Amino acid sequence: MAALYEEFTLCGLVQTQNASDSPIQGIELDGDSDHVVVTDSTRSVTLYKVSDQKPLGSWTVKQGQLLTCPAVFNFQTKEYVVVSDNKVIRVWKDEDLSLDKTFKATVSADVWRVHSAPGGEPVVLFQRGAVRLLDSLLSAPQQPIEDVLSEEEVIRWSTNIVAEKQHFVLFTTEQKGERCLYVQRLNPNTLQKYRLEREDSGAAPLSFSASLRDKHLNLLYLYPNGCVYQSVVAAQGYVGLEGVQPLPRSLRLRLPVGEGELGAASAVALDEAHVAVVGVPHPSARTGKDFLCIWNTNFQTLQAGKEMVGRIHGQVWCYLGKLFVPHGKALSVIPYECQKSSLASALGKLRHAGIAVSKSSVAVPSWNTLLHGDQPQGPTKIVETRKSKLSRKSQSAQALTVDQVLELIKTRPVDEVQREVEALVSRGDAQDLQLSVGQLACHLVARSQAETAFYTPVALAQLVQTQCLCHSVCPDLLLLALEHKDYFLCQLCLQLFPDIPEVVTCACLKTFISVPDGDVEMVSLEPDSVSFMEGLVAAGARGGQQNGFSPPLFEEDSCDVNHQPKPPQDKKNPTLQLEACPVGLHKAVLLNEVLQTPYSDNFLLPHLKDLNTQQVILFLQYLQFVYLKYSQDIYTQTPVLRSPTMTQIIDWVCLLLDAHFTVLVMAPDAKGLLSNLQSFVKSQVKLFSELGNIESSLQELHKMKPSKDISQYSIEVIELF
Amino acid sequence: MGEFKVHRVRFFDYMPAAIRAMAFNAHTERLALGRMDGSVEIFNFADHYFQEKVIPGKDSRSIEALCWVGGRLFSAGLNGEVTEYDLESLRPKYSLEAYGGPIWTITSNSQGAHLAIGCEDGTVKLFEVLEESIQFERNLDRQKGRILSISWHPSGAQIAAGMMDMIRVFDVPTGRAVQRLLVDRGFGGSKSRETVVWSVVFLSDFTIISGDSAGKVQVWDGHTGTLVKTHLVTKWDVLALSVSKDESSVVAGTSEGTVIQFQFIAPTLQQQDKEWVRTRTFKNHTHDVRALAEIETAIVSGGMDTQLVVRPLLEKFDERSHASALRKIHFPHRNLVFCAKKAGLLLFQFPGQLELWRLGESDGHGKPGDSLPLKRKPEKLLHLKRKGEDHICCSALSSCGGWLAYSTMSSVRLYRLQTDNNDISITKVPKLPKVLRSAHQLCFSSDSSKLFAASSQSSVLVIALSQSECKYVHTLKPKSGSRQPIHLMTNSVDGKWLSTANSDCEIHVYNVQKLKLHCIVPVYGSCPSAMGIHPTTNNLTMVHADQQIFEYSIVEKQYTDWSRKLQKQGLHNLWLDRDTPVTHVTFNPKNPEQILLHDMHMFCIIDQSLPLPDQKTQFYNQMTLRSLSEQGRPSHLHAFKICKTFQDLLSVSLLDDQSLVMVERPLLAITSQLPAPVRQKKFAT
DSSP: OOOOOOEEEEEEOOSSTTTTSEEEEEEEEEESSSEEEEEEEEEEEEEEEEETTTTEEEEOTTTTOOOEEEEEETTTTTTTEEEEEETTEEEEEETOOOGGGGGEEEEOOOOEEEEEEETSEEEEEEETTOEEEEHHHHTTTTTTOOOOTTTOEEEEEEEEEESSSSEEEEEEHHHHHHHHHHEETTTTTEEEEEEEEEOOTOOOSSSEEEEETTEEEEEEEETSSSSSEEEEESSSOOOOOEEEEEEOEEEEEEOOOOSOOOOEEEEEEEESSSEEEEEEOOOTSSSOOOOOOOOOOOTEEEEEEEOOOOOBBBOEEEEEEEEEEEEEEEEEEEEEOOOOHHHHHTOOGGGGGGHHHHTTTGGOOHHHHHIIIIIIOOOHHHHHHHHHHHHHHHHHHHHHHHHHHHHHHSSOOOHHHHHHHHHHHHHOOOOHHHHHHHHHHHHHHHHHHHHHTTOOOHHHHHHHHTTOOTTTTOOOOOOOOHHTHHHHHHHHHHHOOOOOHHHHHHHHHHHHHHHOHHHHHHSSHHHHHHHHHHHHHHHHHOOOOTTTTOOHHHHHHHTTTTTOOOOHHHHOOOOHHHHOOOOOHHHHHHHHHHHHHHOOHHHHHHHHHHOOOHHHHHHHHHHHHHHHHHTGGGSSSSOOOOOOOHHHHHHHHHHHHEEEHHHHHOOGGHHHHHHHHHHHHHHHHHHHHHHHHHHHHHHHHHHGGOOOOOEEEEEEEEEEO | EEEEEEEEOOOOOOOOOEEEEEEEEETTTEEEEEEEEEEEOOOTEEEEEEEEEEEOTTOEEEEEOEETTTTEEEEEEEEEEEEEEEETOOOOEEEEESSSSSSSEEEEESSEEEEEETTTTSEEEEEEOSSSSSSEEOOOOOOSSOOOOOEEOTTTSSEEOBBSSSSEEETTTTEEEEEEEEEEOGGGGGGGSBBBBEEEEOOTSSEEEEEETSSSSEEEETTTEEEEEEEOSSSSSSEEEEEOOOOOOOEEEETSSSEEEEEEEOOSSTOOEEEEEEEEEEEESSSSEEEEEEEOOOOOEEEOOOOOEEEEOOGOOOOOOOOGEEEEOOOOOOOEEEETTTEEEEEOOOOOEEEEEEEEEEOOOOTTTTOOOOSBBEEEEEEEEEOOOOOEEEEEETTTOOOOEEEESSOOOEEEEEEETTEEEEEOOOOOTTTTTSSSSSEOOSSEEEEEEEOOGOEEEEEEEOSEEEEEEEEESSOOOOOOEEEEEEETTTTTTEEETTTOOEEEETTTEEETEEEEOOOOSSSSEEEEEOTTTTTTEETTTTEEEEEEEETTTEEEEHHHHHHHHHHHHHHOOOOOOOOOOEEEETOOTTEEEEESSSSEEETTTTOOOOTSOOSSSSHHHSOTTTTGGGGOOEEEEEEEESSSSSEEEEOOTTTTEEEOOOHHHHHSOOOOOOOOOOTTO
């Protein structure tokens, strides 16, 4: 999930004469995490403290001079650098009051941009494509600058990226409709040129955004038709190929553009899954393209949206969890949050829709309400947030905010943490919970993993029961519960998490099946499932058989040539053998949960092989027990909300046999079991073939019907023999 | 055997009238059935439920209730008259105005000496049954509100009468009302509506059982006037009640179409105290069950859905037999369709009109199973409405299509039809002989020169027809002196023989040329349901209600060898198990070995040249033969070739061009014309 928080204005903007130009050239970071350097389109550079929304300092060049590149902060020397009139590089410090008296150097060629990033030296990119480090340039300002680009090639966009030991300057150029990406590596200097794929319309990209992720440079660019493409360039591994490489691209997102094409729009990658876009229409708003939206590129879903009043210039910067968007007469700052996304949370956990309805007090915010319920993004939203702000303020006396609780978790003892989490969960509204529950759980789990003594079963159970949690949000939770033998929590997780990986399911199964019965019987488990299991066991104890029941498997066995002769009393009375449940009641309940967990067999099969033979046999015996119960009289029971279906049982039997067949064939104590199981399969196959027959004969009936047309009169021919 | 071109006719919109009342005479085993159109039908339950007699209806007559007194049948209706029927001449003997407004019910006491009727004006009127008539005796105390149902106590001393919201018990000798039993109204919205006590039954232990419009069957103590037990059986009305002869069982018919049985038994084992317990529910009707009779071994019910259902009580049977099968009687056991074989015309008889149709034509040829393209569609040539109030009881069409006759209870009309190409002209023959007043059966000789009319006392009037005039020739009278009406009449193609059958099961053969009785076929115990004279051999083929087939040589005055062989070997069980009588016998002039028969569910060609099937033979063998090769067939052939392709058959005839005419009336079409049944909640609707 991602969310946009309430915006605030950093500064007002002066309209330029040419309305299409943005009043802001650029926003760069300062050494301080709360400071930004804003360069306007004419002559001045202003330093702002963001959280206070106030300027800390401002510098202006003389009338007649013009700033031609955004000011940057040299993180190594703590100086600011700006270029005026294309060729004059000015360097100044915080305490300097006027730019006139600071250091300046005139270089021999026109400068395109000066780039700076924490951990790297500022670099100067010239308009003809040459790159110099600032230091070396200032040491010899008049050094000759070579032309990298051809005559008519012009730079459209550039950035620099500093990774641990690498420093890249990326820039894109345009020449007669052909666009190229240059990747300049520094130390050692290499230049690689890539050709961007042409868009069908021949339109130029509206914006670029680059980031380094997993040792790859990711370039994200937006076209006027709303397509957002991503291209990946390897950061390491020097490519020795000369000449121009084609740059493959993949479509990450196709934004709804409404009528016409996008004019001024920009996309910036927030993390691997989220993209912030300004200047595009909101899919559920009728008109207007002045929205700021966060999209999830994995699921192509809109995560959050906000209307930006006034003209948008297609500029967006993203620093320190805040988006900077100049629009209308103001530069707005919008804090945002992107949570690790999972399919389950994106889809609102549809699998549990039934349960969510029955426990509507903790309803998962459904996708629809997120999208359309919050549709009026304008004034109403603001009013709402003000209200909630007020209420939050009024509550803050008694209760702590999410952030405070998160801090608490890191240090305080179990009792206190438990109490606070409980309080937070019980008062939070669903919308807030969705975002905070994952964080809370992750923090709790992290601390528990760090300190073995720290474990908060109640708090964790409560978090799971909000149904805002899923396995991918907090992957260590279930394993932690297993480790702490918190079977109740395990059961909850198995019930409520829609996305448990097969390896974890298998780990649970292994733990459950090998745990001594005595350990589990004391644990209190979810009452519904326990009573179901009690009913199942009691059904056999009653000993009564349904009218018309005949045990099908033993009849069929008689014709089976390979069948192992069974002890005679088995043959006489098959129910005797099945009387006892091979596992304890609570253990059976836990195993039932495993049976009902979704899985895909390809992924499950390799992990099933981890079970040892004894475990497999015990589990198979249990499955056999349940199967036989089902084929007897379970259907006379009242239906329980959650109970394993016949199909699930058969599927698990098949999977276990697939995984361990060779071992089981060799094991002497598994022989009777195997032949029984084979007869289950046989009877199921028989059942389905009978059903198939019925289906085809029913279809025949269907075909026969329309052949009889009823008319008032016809002349027909009959033949008698 | 061969291919036949079949005209499959479904445009006969025959619609039976709803059943309103019935009365069973246990002594003669005859069931009298009254329909909404005023007609009365007599079924002989001793003879395979054969519909023996039909008394045609009349516009002004309505029947609300029927009642047997000995062998005499009485009815009463909303026209305010009590009618006695002459079951020999099939007409009302007399009608008596009761002067009490519409009459809802009529019952006799067990002695058969008195009739009680319940009138709209609130009186119960007693009539004395005299030798030849009935005579009004007196009124019981007049009540406010109509009397809807009456039941005599078997002793004859008391009468229970169902009224609006109450039941009255009268003391017959004094005429005083001695008890007043108040009947509760229905629940909910029906609280404001009066409860109609549709039916009461007075048992010899002074228990009164009532069925009412609130859906209750209630048991009362007639001595004290107290309610003993209430069974709420339906949300709608309980319309009819009937008690078994030994008073151990009562059946109730409801508007939902169910029949519910109550039995007087001990509710728990080894307990002496008996009470009325609801035991079984039968659902054989879709609409109101208006009439009910519980007879020895079965429950007979009828209602708005026009069918008569005989539902056997299986505990009364030790083994499965003909009588233990459920039986539904949909169609009358006589012909309503007449076919002019030479002209290709069909005459449909309705109670109120006659319709004359010309069959369509097709010159195509096709494989068996095909429908041929029509060159000409069937055409309705004539729609002839009857004159007067009386319904049509019989009609006839000459085989050349030139003459048409019909009869009501009061008159016979004869018409001359002329068809040139597409024009049809009809002229009524003006002066019919005076002696021709009414007829039970009509038929033309095959050369259309004579008209035979079955008259009273089994006599037949012979009328000579010519272009200019029609002339009475002779009256053929049976020697036996039977007074029963003729229900079947057929003549030979050569014009020499005429054969008649009456309800006494007598079959007479007359020599028409000599105008005298030729012979009497030996009387067989079951009533003939169809007969025909063979065109070449002049053998008379008869099929009886018990499904037996006889062939009698008129010339030799004895049964033929084939008939003897058939009787010796016996008919196949599957043939005998059929539950509808054969209603038509005809022959194939091109192939003298073939006899064509049909009943409601099948059509059969008997080939006399083939071996008769024995009990082990596969009887319905057409499918098997179809699957066999040409060489394999002869060994499987037998005489009965049965085709079940056509269902709900009203008539089968063979035209002179060897094509068959099958007149079907699908039951579904009848059902679709019925009014909507009471709404029942089904599947959470």
